[in-house]
Amino acid sequence: MMNVPVEEKIFHAQKAVPMDKHNSSISIKVKDLNVYYSSVHALKSVTLDIQKKAVTALIGPSGCGKSTFLRTLNRMNDTLPGARIEGSVIIDGVNIYGSEINVVALRRIVGMVFQKSNPFPKTIFDNVAYGPRLQGIKNKSMLEGIVEESLKKSAIWDEVKDRLEKPALELSGGQQQRICIARALAVNPEIVLMDEPASALDPISTAKIEELIHELKKNYTIVIVTHNMQQAARVSDFTGYFYLGLLVEHGETKKIFTTPDKKETEDYITGRFG
Amino acid sequence: MRESIVSNLTVKHDNLSENFMNGLVRIFAVVPLIAIFLILWIIVKNGAGVVTGSFLLLAPTDGMTQGGIFPCIFGAIAKTVLMVVMALPLGVAAAIYLVEYAGDGIVFRLIRAAVNNLAGVPSIVFGLFGLGFFVLFVGRNLDQVLKTGLLFGQPCMLWAAATLAILVLPVIIVSTEEALISVPQSHRAASLALGATKWQTIWRVVIPQARGGILTGAILAVSRGAGETAPILFTGVAYFLPHLPVVNLFGFIPMVNPFDQFMDLSYHIYIMATQSVDAEKTLPIQYGTTLVLISLTFLLNLVAVLFRMYFRKKQGLVTI
Amino acid sequence: MTDITQELTRKNHHPAEWLIEKALFISGIASIVFISLIFLFLFKEGMLTFKSVSPLDLIGKWVYDPYDEKNIFKVMWQSVSEVPKYSIVPLVCGSFLVAFPATVISSVFGIGCGIYLSEIASARVRETLKPTLELLAGIPSVVIGFLMLAVVATFVQDLFHTKFRLNAFVGALGVSLVTFPIIVTLVEEALRAIPKELRDASYALGATKWQTIWKTVVPAAVSGISAAVLLGFGRALGETMIVLMATGNAALVTLDMFSSVRTMTANIAAEMGEVVQGSEHYYVLFLVGAILFTMTFVLNICSEVVINKMRRKLRM
Numbered sequence: 001m002m003n004v005p006v007e008e009k010i011f012h013a014q015k016a017v018p019m020d021k022h023n024s025s026i027s028i029k030v031k032d033l034n035v036y037y038s039s040v041h042a043l044k045s046v047t048l049d050i051q052k053k054a055v056t057a058l059i060g061p062s063g064c065g066k067s068t069f070l071r072t073l074n075r076m077n078d079t080l081p082g083a084r085i086e087g088s089v090i091i092d093g094v095n096i097y098g099s100e101i102n103v104v105a106l107r108r109i110v111g112m113v114f115q116k117s118n119p120f121p122k123t124i125f126d127n128v129a130y131g132p133r134l135q136g137i138k139n140k141s142m143l144e145g146i147v148e149e150s151l152k153k154s155a156i157w158d159e160v161k162d163r164l165e166k167p168a169l170e171l172s173g174g175q176q177q178r179i180c181i182a183r184a185l186a187v188n189p190e191i192v193l194m195d196e197p198a199s200a201l202d203p204i205s206t207a208k209i210e211e212l213i214h215e216l217k218k219n220y221t222i223v224i225v226t227h228n229m230q231q232a233a234r235v236s237d238f239t240g241y242f243y244l245g246l247l248v249e250h251g252e253t254k255k256i257f258t259t260p261d262k263k264e265t266e267d268y269i270t271g272r273f274g
Numbered sequence: 275m276r277e278s279i280v281s282n283l284t285v286k287h288d289n290l291s292e293n294f295m296n297g298l299v300r301i302f303a304v305v306p307l308i309a310i311f312l313i314l315w316i317i318v319k320n321g322a323g324v325v326t327g328s329f330l331l332l333a334p335t336d337g338m339t340q341g342g343i344f345p346c347i348f349g350a351i352a353k354t355v356l357m358v359v360m361a362l363p364l365g366v367a368a369a370i371y372l373v374e375y376a377g378d379g380i381v382f383r384l385i386r387a388a389v390n391n392l393a394g395v396p397s398i399v400f401g402l403f404g405l406g407f408f409v410l411f412v413g414r415n416l417d418q419v420l421k422t423g424l425l426f427g428q429p430c431m432l433w434a435a436a437t438l439a440i441l442v443l444p445v446i447i448v449s450t451e452e453a454l455i456s457v458p459q460s461h462r463a464a465s466l467a468l469g470a471t472k473w474q475t476i477w478r479v480v481i482p483q484a485r486g487g488i489l490t491g492a493i494l495a496v497s498r499g500a501g502e503t504a505p506i507l508f509t510g511v512a513y514f515l516p517h518l519p520v521v522n523l524f525g526f527i528p529m530v531n532p533f534d535q536f537m538d539l540s541y542h543i544y545i546m547a548t549q550s551v552d553a554e555k556t557l558p559i560q561y562g563t564t565l566v567l568i569s570l571t572f573l574l575n576l577v578a579v580l581f582r583m584y585f586r587k588k589q590g591l592v593t594i
Numbered sequence: 595m596t597d598i599t600q601e602l603t604r605k606n607h608h609p610a611e612w613l614i615e616k617a618l619f620i621s622g623i624a625s626i627v628f629i630s631l632i633f634l635f636l637f638k639e640g641m642l643t644f645k646s647v648s649p650l651d652l653i654g655k656w657v658y659d660p661y662d663e664k665n666i667f668k669v670m671w672q673s674v675s676e677v678p679k680y681s682i683v684p685l686v687c688g689s690f691l692v693a694f695p696a697t698v699i700s701s702v703f704g705i706g707c708g709i710y711l712s713e714i715a716s717a718r719v720r721e722t723l724k725p726t727l728e729l730l731a732g733i734p735s736v737v738i739g740f741l742m743l744a745v746v747a748t749f750v751q752d753l754f755h756t757k758f759r760l761n762a763f764v765g766a767l768g769v770s771l772v773t774f775p776i777i778v779t780l781v782e783e784a785l786r787a788i789p790k791e792l793r794d795a796s797y798a799l800g801a802t803k804w805q806t807i808w809k810t811v812v813p814a815a816v817s818g819i820s821a822a823v824l825l826g827f828g829r830a831l832g833e834t835m836i837v838l839m840a841t842g843n844a845a846l847v848t849l850d851m852f853s854s855v856r857t858m859t860a861n862i863a864a865e866m867g868e869v870v871q872g873s874e875h876y877y878v879l880f881l882v883g884a885i886l887f888t889m890t891f892v893l894n895i896c897s898e899v900v901i902n903k904m905r906r907k908l909r910m
Contacts (some may be wrong), residue, residue: 076467081377083281092598108469120479130478131468180464187468190598270791296714302706304714306774310730313741344803364621371622375615381623386624387898392666394825394886394894395632396832397735398859402866402883406635406756410871440628447625473614494732502732504834504859508866542833547740548839557744564737577733579725 006032022081027052027221028073028192032091033087035036042068044245045087050238055213055222057236057253068227070193073112073223075103091191108135112191113204115196117176119168119183124155124160127168127179131187146186153219154182155212174205185220192216193226198231210235231270233257241265314568321565324558330566338514339547339556343563349431349536349571350516353510356435356532357442364439365425365446372447373454374476389529395445397504404509405429405435425533431519432532434510441505442495449494452586453487454480465502486585490578495576501567503540511541513549539567632887640881646874647680652881654681671845671856673865673875680878684845687887688855691762692837693830695851696769700830701803701823705775708781708819713807731775735768739839742768747840756852760842763851768836772827783817785811785840787908817904821897828893832886834859858886 019270028050035043041067052058058066068077075096077083088095096106108131119127128147137143143231147164151157157177158173168179177197194213198206213235216222232239233253238248241264249256249265260266332342368385376382413426413433420426457480465475481488513537519534546560547553553560656670657677672679707727710719741876750756756763788811796806812819842854843864856864862879869876 076463077465084373091602094599094602096602098603100603102602102604104469104471105604107467108597109601110465114460114464114467116460118458119466120461121483130465130470134468134470134474134478183464185466239579241349288905292802294805295807299706299714301708302703303710306703306730306771307723307726308709309771310733313733313738316741316745317737350892351870364624367618367621368624371618375618376622385622385792387623387895388629390898392625392629393892394828394832394860394890395629396834396890398630398834398862399636399832399883399887399890402639402862402880403632403635406639406880407631410738411635443625471611473611501736502735503734504863507863540734541738543740544839547743557742560740560744563771563880564740568737571732571734572729575729579728583725 001105004173012171020175025052026050027091028223029088029090029203030073031088033072033089034068035065035072036084038082038118039081042245043072046247048240048247048250050221052221053217053219054237055217055224055235056238056240057232058223058225058242059227059232060242062227065245066240066242067195069242069247070111070195070223070225072165073191073193074107074112076107076112078103095240108187109189109192110191111184111187112193113177113181113184113195113197115255116200117173117180118177119171119176121167121169123165124168124171124179125164128186130183147182150186151179151184153185154178154218155208155215156182172205174201174208177201177205177209181209181216185216189220191221191223194222196225196227201226206231214271229257243268285508289405298316316564317318317561317568320558321561322560323566329562334514334559337551339550339559343539343542343566345515345518346539346563347486348541350539350567352519352530353435353506353536353538354432354496354500356530357394357438358492360436361442361446361495361499365443365491365495366488368443369447369450369454370378370476370481372568373451374472374480375458382387382506389444391438391446393448395441397441397502398507400437400441400505401509403440403508404433404505408433408436429508429510429535430533431510431530431536432442434506434536435532437505437509438502441502442499445495445498446491449491449521450484450488453484455493456487457483486495486581490582490585493574493578493581497571497578500574501540503538503544504537506541508548510535512536539563539570543567630779636884636887637876639850640884641772641877643874643881645877647878648874651680652682654683655679664770669847671861675820675876682858682882684847685856685858686885687847687849687862688841688845689831689857689859691849691851691855692765692769692854692857693827693833694725694842695763695766696773696833697823699766700770700777700826703770704777704826705819706780707774707778708822709807709812711778711782712785713803713811726779727775728859730771733771735772735833735835738771738840739767739836742836742840746755746898754852758844758852758854760840760854761852762841762855765837765841765855765857766830766851768840769780769830769833771835772828772838776829777783777822777826779813780822781819784815784822784904786819787904789815789908817900819906821904824893824900828844828890828897830890831893832859832890834863838863858882859860862886 016148026049030046030050033046034041046069055153058068058069071077072085072089077085085097088097090096091109094101108196109142122130125147128150128160129143137146148161151160156175159175160179170175171179180230181197198209201209210231213222213224217237224236236253238251239246239253239256241256243264249260249262251261255263257269260269329342330347331344333345334343335341372382372385372478407429409429413428415424416422417424461479461483463477465479466472470478515535515537519531519536520528521531521534523529543560543563546556546563550556647668654667655677656665657668657679658664659666668679669681669683670679671681671684711723715723742764746767747759750764750767751759754763757824791808792810792814796810799808822836837857838860841857841860843856843860844854845861846853847857848855863876866879
């Protein structure tokens with residue numbers, strides 16, 4: 001198990017954090033997780049603890065299984081035909097692959113932001129209000145409150161507050177991605193998964209997203225997949241390196257990027273890979 | 275050496291056969307076009323003078339050698355509306371099942387094969403089926419169970435529309451499927467990741483984006499159904515009816531009576547051209563009726579084609 | 595238990611979801627149900643023919659001929675007569691005599707036009723030509739039948755000096771207008787499915803445009819093209835209103851394209867209206883329908899198998 005710098009986390013969180021509901025500092029416990037697509041063994045017995053209210057970055061070459069891993073955390077792999085999953089992912093003491101798990105409820109607790117911004121062809125307001133409406137919230141002022149709060153958390157409120165009824169697709173790529181983050185936050189998740197959220201964006205938009213991630217970790221557990229090592233180094237507290245479906249190494253970002261335990265990790269990080 | 279390369283490069287190719295082939299396939303494309311415009315021109319030339327207000331709004335008189343075709347227009351529209359009401363929900367639901375639920379297993383392939391085959395069933399076979407199944411089997415048995423005498427067990431608009439509904443079902447299914455597939459997968463993923471159920475995702479994200487394609491399918495189905503003759507021959511169409519197929523609900527609300535027979539534009543053309551006492555004399559009526567029918571179907575088709583182009587373009591913008 | 599745990603294990607409160615899926619499933623298999631019902635009812639009624647008619651009667655019948663004063667094997671369809679004769683030979687013959695030329699005409703034009711659309715025409719021409727062809731596909735067959743009857747028949751008779759004004763060839767011309775758009779659409783689809791790399795490879799070897807089309811593109815798409823022709827043939831066999839109005843409806847056994855003929859479809863359409871339900875004649879007409887349905891069904895299945903084979907090959 002990891003040594004968690006609790007003091008540091010509290011320092012980061014400051015007063016924005018409500019009283020910690022749970023004593024454990026571990027948000028997600030992954031044990032012996034295997035994923036198969038038809039005949040491909042995509043993830044090989046991955047075991048990993050993900051810390052609460054911290055950013056965990058998953059790095060590795062494309063096809064290494066990092067996105068697959070991310071998608072197991074909110075069971076999005078369930079929607080793929082031919083996918084088979086073994087092992088356990090425990091959130092708050094419950095195995096989310098258990099038999100009585102409500103997948104729909106799980107996805108409200110574990111939000112997700114995708115690689116390519118994918119706002120619905122609806123207005124900005126309707127995009128962000130989509131999740132709350134699913135839960136049956138119809139009260140206009142309540143929805144307005146949630147939308148405003150979510151947009152503020154995603155640091156885009158000032159840019160769009162005057163045009164909430166405009167189509168979300170009229171925004172720039174970076175703005176669209178922040179709308180998607182707001183949309184995910186509006187469901188009030190505990191954990192936010194991000195699948196290369198800035199890979200399709202320009203450097204300025206990327207910087208904004210990174211800044212946002214830094215802000216968000218005060219309230220949320222964040223797991224981010226990135227192929228950009230500088231990004232991982234900048235935004236994350238912990239880093240896991242995946243290669244060929246295996247979790248090669250996992251630990252504090254500082255340590256991984258300076259003195260990794262494994263030779264493969266060092267090769268990848270220093271660019272001597274492949 | 276060099277000289278020979280240069281001379282090879284500049285040698286006049288035998289462009290004759292290439293140009294000949296280009297011209298030939300162009301002819302193959304142009305001749306059918308000419309045929310279309312010839313058809314339209316003949317119909318418009320001979321029919322335009324006939325189609326007047328009274329032609330459209332009056333009933334046939336003098337043993338159908340004079341007067342208008344209003345009952346045929348009325349019947350054609352009523353039958354088509356009834357058909358769409360039956361076919362559209364079923365077709366859209368089937369397409370949703372195929373695209374969103376069926377996966378690609380044996381059920382999917384069976385349905386796919388059934389839809390393709392349904393699209394290839396000869397229209398006269400639909401007519402036979404409508405007579406054998408709807409009128410004689412379903413209708414007669416309903417009459418027996420409900421003790422309604424001979425209400426269901428005879429050819430009427432309801433059964434004609436039901437027969438046509440099965441005929442246009444593949445049109446609606448295929449067009450709706452295309453529309454559903456064009457909705458980006460990432461929108462479904464986003465919705466699911468926000469805690470939506472499968473049906474919530476379909477209802478709130480997929481269908482709103484596929485609306486255009488569904489509408490196109492509906493219009494194409496209407497246009498197809500309006501022009502089909504063979505399926506209604508034995509299932510409800512009438513040679514001549516002295517009244518409109520209308521019934522007064524509760525004695526005072528007039529509505530289309532689906533249990534009555536009806537006159538129809540396409541059938542009217544057929545009987546006027548082949549069964550009329552004096553086909554030469556009624557030729558203007560035949561052209562007039564044809565012009566009305568073809569205007570109706572062309573208008574619908576044109577709207578469908580434009581709709582599809584519009585929505586494809588819009589979809590293109592969305593996915594970029 | 596914390597609230598997250600409670601939330602995660604909460605009972606699914608979407609019972610409607612299950613109901614909706616079942617309803618969609620039923621709508622989905624409706625097509626299978628309908629095609630099976632069509633099969634069932636056509637054959638159920640058609641088989642009753644054999645209560646009173648022997649299978650041999652469907653080919654011909656020994657009938658006493660008062661002129662020759664002996665029994666003659668008559669291959670004819672004469673349903674309303676003292677001794678009804680139900681030979682389907684003239685009907686099948688008529689159907690093929692219309693469908694075959696119609697398929698040849700529409701295939702030549704359809705394949706040519708498909709090549710033009712896919713290989714030669716600019717995007718702009720294609721975008722205007724295709725909707726126009728869709729308009730052609732949208733013309734009701736009764737309209738084409740009427741024009742064949744009223745205009746084209748006379749024109750053909752003047753041109754070829756035929757004995758019958760209404761004949762198989764006039765019908766075939768009309769039917770080819772219906773099958774042409776179907777064939778074009780499928781041929782174009784088949785040609786466009788051929789990957790660009792294949793064409794590039796051919797050009798890189800110094801082939802001209804038409805050498806590439808003939809030696810590379812068309813052979814690669816040959817199964818798709820044959821599927822199109824098969825499907826067109828099926829449609830031609832099943833076409834009703836045009837042949838009913840334009841072929842003269844004389845049930846003759848002939849190979850003369852310019853003779854009047856009566857097809858299976860036209861025969862059903864012309865006679866079913868007057869027939870007594872439950873009579874021998876009624877059942878025979880259903881049997882003709884069942885035979886027709888089987889023919890088109892087999893053609894459809896064949897073309898689908900061919901298309902699927904091509905799709906699989908191209909994916910690899």
